[in-house]
Amino acid sequence: MMHEHTVLLLIQMLLVIVMLTMIVVVVKAFIFKKKPIFERFSLGLVIGFFTDFGDTLGIGSFATTTAAFRATNFVEDDRQLPGTLNAMHAIPVIIEALFFITAVKVELLTLIPMTTAAVVGAYVGTHVTKNWHAPTVQRVMAGALFIAVIIMIIRMVTTPGADNAMSVHGLHGWWLALGIAFNLGIGILMTMGLGNYAPELIFFSLMGVNPAVAFPVMMLDAALIMPTTAWNVIKMDRISWRGFAGVAIGGIIGVIVAAKFFTSLDTQLLKILIIVVSLWTVFGLLRDSFKQNSKKIH
Numbered sequence: 002m003m004h005e006h007t008v009l010l011l012i013q014m015l016l017v018i019v020m021l022t023m024i025v026v027v028v029k030a031f032i033f034k035k036k037p038i039f040e041r042f043s044l045g046l047v048i049g050f051f052t053d054f055g056d057t058l059g060i061g062s063f064a065t066t067t068a069a070f071r072a073t074n075f076v077e078d079d080r081q082l083p084g085t086l087n088a089m090h091a092i093p094v095i096i097e098a099l100f101f102i103t104a105v106k107v108e109l110l111t112l113i114p115m116t117t118a119a120v121v122g123a124y125v126g127t128h129v130t131k132n133w134h135a136p137t138v139q140r141v142m143a144g145a146l147f148i149a150v151i152i153m154i155i156r157m158v159t160t161p162g163a164d165n166a167m168s169v170h171g172l173h174g175w176w177l178a179l180g181i182a183f184n185l186g187i188g189i190l191m192t193m194g195l196g197n198y199a200p201e202l203i204f205f206s207l208m209g210v211n212p213a214v215a216f217p218v219m220m221l222d223a224a225l226i227m228p229t230t231a232w233n234v235i236k237m238d239r240i241s242w243r244g245f246a247g248v249a250i251g252g253i254i255g256v257i258v259a260a261k262f263f264t265s266l267d268t269q270l271l272k273i274l275i276i277v278v279s280l281w282t283v284f285g286l287l288r289d290s291f292k293q294n295s296k297k298i299h
Contacts, residue, residue, distance in 0.1 A: 045247020122188020
């Protein structure tokens with residue numbers, strides 16, 4: 002027990018170091034490269050608050066942020082959307098992980114290998130997608146959003162894993178190997194705009210693990226995938242800096258408010274709204290991707 006407590010403390014320290022490093026990267030971009038991180042600050046604050054508020058409740062933030070960014074033309078180039086999602090939400094999600102990493106017991110031999118695989122996936126994913134053109138990014142993001150909608154509907158209708166025993170705290174043997182491979186794929190897909198919460202909840206539920214036990218794994222995965230992706234896309238100049246500060250600060254406030262006051266909120270109506278908005282965004286992404294192709298033909 003003492004050993005487990007020490008490892009969890011080291012993980013929390015790692016998260017704080019990663020968060021501080023992320024802050025330094027953003028501040029350097031603002032001071033030395035004059036990136037417009039405070040532009041459209043108020044709008045970014047509102048988007049960050051509501052999307053990370055929902056994220057803390059387990060709804061996820063990628064679908065809602067994608068919809069909000071496109072509705073407000075927050076990100077001018079869709080090629081920058083996946084990287085921007087990961088970069089702007091990185092700091093709020095690290096704070097989420099610090100809140101929840103010790104909330105439920107999960108075996109370290111499940112937590113650490115699966116999280117490591119997800120981080121490796123994020124590194125691979127940013128290099129796979131680095132030369133993608135706008136129509137490719139738009140179609141992949143539309144596909145990722147549509148998958149997220151299907152998974153959200155499945156969760157609403159069936160509440161998978163709700164009856165699974167809380168006594169199972171991890172995966173073992175071949176199931177753990179499958180979990181590692183699954184998380185490698187999730188790390189790659191997050192760099193393309195698919196959030197990890199819903200797919201991981203479904204996966205753990207199918208493995209016989211209660212979704213509540215899966216929460217620390219999901220949180221830690223996201224908290225390390227996003228900065229890994231962010232650092233890579235920043236080096237490749239594949240993110241939009243406009244409004245970065247607003248989204249990040251709003252997100253931090255949203256996480257704290259949700260974690261402290263609204264953890265038992267009924268989110269059913271909110272999920273229905275998100276499904277409708279996400280489907281509209283899927284349509285918009287596909288429409289714009291085919292517009293790009295028709296322009297090339299003409």
